[in-house]
Amino acid sequence: ATLDGRGGVLLPGFVDLHTHVREPGREDTETIATGSAAAARGGYTAIFAMANTAPVADNAALTDAVWRIGREVGLCDVHPVGAVTVGLEGKQLAEMGMMADGAAKVKLFSDDGKCVHDPVLMKRALEYSRGLGVLISQHSEDPRLTVGAVAHDGPTAARLGLAGWPRAAEESIVARDALLARDAGARVHVAHASCEGTVELIRFARSQGIDITAEVTPHHLLLDDSRLETYDGVNRVNPPLREERDKLALRAALAEGVIDCVATDHAPHASQEKCCEFSQAKPGMLGLETALSVIALTMVRPGLLDWRGVARVMSERPAQIVGLDDQGRPIEVGEPGTLTIVDPDAEWTVVPDELASKSRNTPYAAMTLPGRVLGTVLRGTVTHR
């Protein structure tokens, strides 16, 4: 396929609800500019920048600064996610209303970087978020069950002598936050669902009328804990790579719509933070530039999604969840387009040094993947080709 349209697939611009750009604080690993460039190359026209920066994005001055810098860069819309609590202790609610009213119009809030461990505080945060936006059940894990944990608590971790992270750590918090959202009359979004049981809990919560949505990462759809054999730190991520049956359940849930959308959890880290021994490596993987190809491989090729379905999980549903009105939908005649053109048949080999991201921690190095983003357009401006 070529850019003149022959054989290409035209999709609404992708929307990523879960991106870590490291500005402010760790600009050596990613900036709003390099993260935006990686996003454009991956077909994204909007990303949601997580709050676990240094300092944490817990006030309107900071969230507005992130939005403004993103606008100046101009390669994609960078929507800041606001932290729900203030300070590193995370004991006091942040001024979510101020962030929602600011220039950035914050629509998504999270406990990222300082997980809300206290259910009473989480309930108050959910009550506060009503009418403002969606609260992310961000880390979706019970920290008391994950002390020292580095890998999925299963046979592989046991054999390799790695401290295990049980499924119950995620499942119990998803159940908790769903029930708190019910009582608070609030909306909750489950970040990076990684377990078969999480899918069943979301299905149950929805059957009870709870306003719950969920995302899955490309890496949890493609990889599992069999990758740990090499002790390569690139495979360390939160939540951890699970087992084959979790992977298959997540794919089926995304096809069915129980899981609403794909989100990358793009988490850049410096090489020296990833090249050490597995348990010492920082958790997180790059995702923006490979997401479409991993979805093509895990969902389109096996027939679980057609390209219409890809538009739903990469663009429409994420845009609807946060209430973006100018993205994630087909363009009208005469309107400056916000779109992505994909060659579904092209294959490419991932070369870390060729990525636009400032970091190199892709788990797909040297892999040949199907589906190539040929071009990305943001409101009529070509941001990648």
Ligand code: NCD
């Ligand atoms: C996240 C990061 O690097 O910011 N990493 C990750 O593995 N998802 C933080 C985190 O969730 O631990």
Ligand code: ZN
């Ligand atoms: Zn997380």
Ligand code: ZN
């Ligand atoms: Zn994350």
